[in-house]
Amino acid sequence: MHLPPSTLEFAQRANGWAARRSPQAKALWAKSGDETGHLCLPQHLVDTACAAAAVYDVWVPRRMKEWLAGRLEIDEDDVRRIYLWLSGVHDIGKATVTFQSQSYKEEFEHLVSAVRDSGLPVEMNSDERSLTKFPHGVASGIILKKWLRKCGYDPGFSGVVDAHHGIPSSGDGANEERSLTRYKSPWKAVHAELLDEMANLTNAREALEHARGDNVKALQILTGLVVMADWIASNQDAFPMVVGESQEERLCRGMEATDLTGPWSPAKTDVGSDRVFERAFGFAPRPVQRAFFDAASHLKQPGLLILEAETGVGKTEGALAAAMAMGKGAQGIYFAAPTMATANGLLERVMKWAESSVEDDHVSSMYLAHSKNQLSESYQKLRYYGVGKDHGKQGHVVASSWMSGRRRGLLSNVVVGTIDQVLMMALKQRYSMLRHVALAGKVVIFDEVHAFDTYTSDYLMRTIRWLAYYGASVIVMTATLPPERRQALVAAYTEAELPDIPSDAYPLITVATQESVETISVDPAPTNLVAEIRYLSDELDDLTAELGELLVDGGCALVICNTIARAQEAYRRIASGYPNDTELHHAGFVAWQRAEKEDGLRAALGPDAHRGQGRPYRRIVVATQVAEQSLDIDADVLITDIAPIDLIIQRIGRVHRHRRPESDRPKRLQSPQVIVRAIVGRDPVPEFDSGAAAIYGTKLLLATLANLPQTFRRPDDIPGLVRTVYSADSRIPSAWARAWEEAVAEDDQRQVEAHSRAGTYMLPVPEEAKQFTALFGLTDQAMAFLDREEAGNAQVRDAEPSVEVIPIVAGESVYRPYGGGFKDFEDSEEPPYKEARHLAASTVRLPARMTRWDDDFDAVVGGLEQITPIGWQQSNLLKGQLALPLDQHGEITIGRFTVRYTDELGIEIVSDGRGSDV
Template structure:
């Protein structure tokens, strides 16, 4: 070895990035120290451009801001420590030989060398275990700590060079960050995501530098401008242009709960907003979130909703607000079929669902957010996106115990990261509210309604109501009726009443609790040859058909519809967040909070003296009709009989006592005054003590239901804490982990000629998913395709699919729908 070579630090003899194929343009590889500096430069620029991000990290560490920055850069510089290893270097033997010579022996490892997991093991052996090091070592998805680490089968000289390079690189990083020793800081919730995303951006600015003599500090200074430009181009660093209700909605005056915005503290914390449907909760949340961002407490907004339909509807609604807040940013949408709705997927934020959370304004289905607390590769990128933002979850009352347990894990993660959450609901039972506030150590004591509860990071809770506030709070009265029928579907006389209303120009909706019941009713009405339009909407359509039908429903029943008499038969997909406006609604029985959500689609907009199409005079007040069984529950009725009493509705909602009490409440209240009735109705149905005269068997069933819920809650917590090898984040089974029960199966539909039902190339994911439906395994037919985790089914041979969507085999025979 020459004298010149001996002065080169050991770590300068390792490559970090290499071109897949030599292109004759410049160097074919990038030295590892330069790559690490590229990534650190991205993180450095990001932390300086985002005071809120650095403030959160500083709060977590309990140190001064500059020290927090130094700690983060130190560990990010070590993210590829495992590449200082002969096994990684030999992935490109030609480069390995040019950097370290060829006069040595090395036996290739038959197993794939993971530089992330091995890098963490090397750090632990050569220094000591460190949670922050584990976070950065897992930047490619996760760190596997379950295997036994061993040195490479190679000459001692090579092994010694690897060890020397790693130790020298760690010392350089300490000196570079002006640290005396390796920080012992424990887990930092935001570090893994910051490192992983910085690695993506840092890799994109690779300038393939092989000069081993460059001064690393000079190189870093030259990398900073490239990092800043790349971050700006990514769309992740945007400045908010203003905040508050007046800035976002200058043409409107605050009403109801919106008048409370000025009283809320500009402190990170958990905010629960309880207000009736149509009260402007979404606008409230946007305005408050923008104020928190302006105050330097967050970088962006992430909206989470229960379903694709609600996410799609909100995405359209908040687009203009997003443009006002962040004119240079593009809002992102993340759910299983979101790429059909966002035309441009070329940008960094649109290239995967996990990246969608990294922008300034994102809308997602709840499953995409819950993946941030599950054993899925790159789950920390999703959680990083929500934790650097204000997370807003709508319809928070609508989740079962399993999903609620995962939501609690999300909230606890937000709390640990010094981040804010806003939860929205019209009908939140008190016990669930207390459970949610407990994630921030808060407690609610007020029974006012509407109500805004805010718990700060220390657990202090303040509550704000409209009592004593001179603010207009719109009231609405809904007339209610109970219709009895054998199967909780309208009988012939009741159907004729519905037909009469529609023929008088009324916009009427019928909401069923199961797809099968919706299809039964639609088939019956269709065979009646009515002379008015009838629509069917549920979740068991292909992705392409569902988007098309959803848009038609919004056009035909939304705020600006022409209102010429129309009937919509649907499932629960219409009860949340969709801006629909019916004159009359008929619904199968459900727990009172779900019925009240559906009532929110009644007389949603004031049409008197406005430019909107007027209402039919078929009814002069909002009318909501609940379908219940013909038979009444008897005091001595046994539990087995009670389980079957409400048919499919009992199967869907599980708690027979909730359904029974809802029926009793509606029997006693033929007129509901909103918003005053919310608290009393929820308390009546969800009270823990048995009611006087209530069948004893209901208490038995309720106790069994509560026990099952506790089990689901525990299962979700256990799954969230699992440390086993995670699923790949593009595996379609990931989203299924966010829901309890039997995993559904993806079925791709083909026509009899062998083409995709909606056309395209089966090998292309976007084309494949346009023709995809999710079914229970017992309904999945056709040929199994292991490569794409799906079944291939031919319509008319394997399964039945038509304008009513997918039809079960037994239902197809019942409805006499031939193949």
């Protein structure tokens, strides 16, 4: 890594800073545990200040610097000075008796002796002894606040060092402050020395005289940046315990090991949309893509762009091109996909775009943001490249070794990941400041937002509110968007009013900035699908009879069910008549099987397969919502459970998706057909399958059923249908009036409860974050809960808690990985990497009702913990995972449930222990 002159100049001034400190200061230790020795506190402080110089000069994007300067009411050079100074004093709280006298640990005794020999007393006063714990971050905040007040500076900056371990202290700190007040003069002299001399080194005094330290949001970002500098300087591979070179040489070597990449540098976009798309994607833009790119190009400030357009028009490429136009001065982009599977599918597309859409020779770091990224071969291949190598004329993409992991990965330039990783920006969670730093400087792209329920939408709106406050640009893509949801998105980003929109405007682009909102209507595509819609009873016999008639001459049918149990039930019945032509897809298969099944499905029903050349003569695909979005398949006919209108439109997007020769489809399926089921009664009022009602609510199902046309035209009917179904005065038959009133009341209550649940761990809006502690204000216990990634992911989704397990084939004190071709392993044996990787890719979630109640959760999870191979704890890939040991029939009884896993049906509950099969 080539450090800029400004960074090297600071490192040169820092040469000898630690060596010039007093014997008492140099006797204090900051890092230990390395066989080469320990690192003294002054050296760690100056290392961190130098790392901060590199972070600010190399990584921090222009927009973030401008934003911080505006909030602190100083110029960007003064922002740099304050940041370097805060980084250089962040661990001043280690200059305390509590930290230095950890003599109860035998390996620290010699360090304590050195502190005592320097003339610093290591006996605690009574106030310090009375403290149950005294974290050095808390001590740092108190010591710094005293110094700031003494010097006449804003004491608010002390909150940054107080919170640099991920969460600020709770309480008033009176006992801790009293204990420090009673410190003897040698200790106070060391505190003053380190703070004064770091202020002199960083030239921070004049900046502190004028800066405002009461802006909570600016302190949030500064804290995240201090965490970055601290973590870099704390890496012993980069900044070793032994100091045998100049500070400049030490910094250069440390940053080379850190492989930090600079802000994203998209190629010029003022050359016209045709040239931009040709370079980035290799083709000319479609009308919708061109209009979206042009709208982004005309923005003179950060903004929100919403693209509403039908499936298959290239929204992904349109959004990536728009991000290039909006990305000047940004740190990078985050492409937020709805699921891990869709994120994995996007990775290579975004990777190719990232290489071809940046300035020549520019190196961008890339990260796949979800908990199973180590199982993605495409992502792992990136890790073999190094930053700074000769990569030819175009830019290059690498996976930075330092900017990886669940907390640091989001700091990369180009991130593809799940929506959860962005929505956790609005979650009260430890180290949330690092997530804010990572996302505040990015262009954030949200895909498929129509699928969000009320609970998740609350997190989306709050996240967009924070992104807008930071001056980040946001892109939202959807095929279907109710007007109320569009208004909510705009209101989350700006207070400007959304203008009236023609009811039939589609495709539609909405452009919002802090100053204005406008909409752009794009000439609609000609009608590309005319589908007959009719209904089918919910009897399985009628389903199989219907399929028999539809597929008498062959053809490919897609049957979408709302629950796994319904899909398995339908599959069993259909497969009994078409054993070689029926396949099942749902989320209850182990991860690698699901990926294989989806790959096979895309190959058979994708655009390049034709009848007699890959496309099957007859195929019945039974699936859940996994086939609803981001799956490029083309069926001849759709049979779907009732669902809200926008989701039905999404499902219709899998029918007659591609233009095909007539020979690809049998005669009776030449015209698209949509058949709706899961309606168990029609008179006098519709009654829906209980699963559909539980998932979507009766109100939306009634409104959808009332307004579904007999003939659906795409894209003509999309805006009107979505608007009508989601409007307060949706057209409902008078005979349904009472049922409608009850459904509306039930839905209102569901909404209230969802809003309430969402608010439990949600950050306040930026305008309400008045105090630093209010930004994270949770107890340590709650923070510990949300510190786990799985817990955080669950918190931003309104889903029942479920437990992930790994099926294995169990024997007597031995087991073998599920899937065949593996030998047996002892329970106590750590599996080799190849087998561990296969096991880690074999996760599946237990049905939610197995862990819904506390007694069941304890019995199931506790039981599985007892029978999980203990050798897994030695594996980085398997540590903490739960096994599901299956007998020779593929079954296990755990708690009151008997569960079966098979290649054919996936996971299913055979019996619930209450005398009834399921």
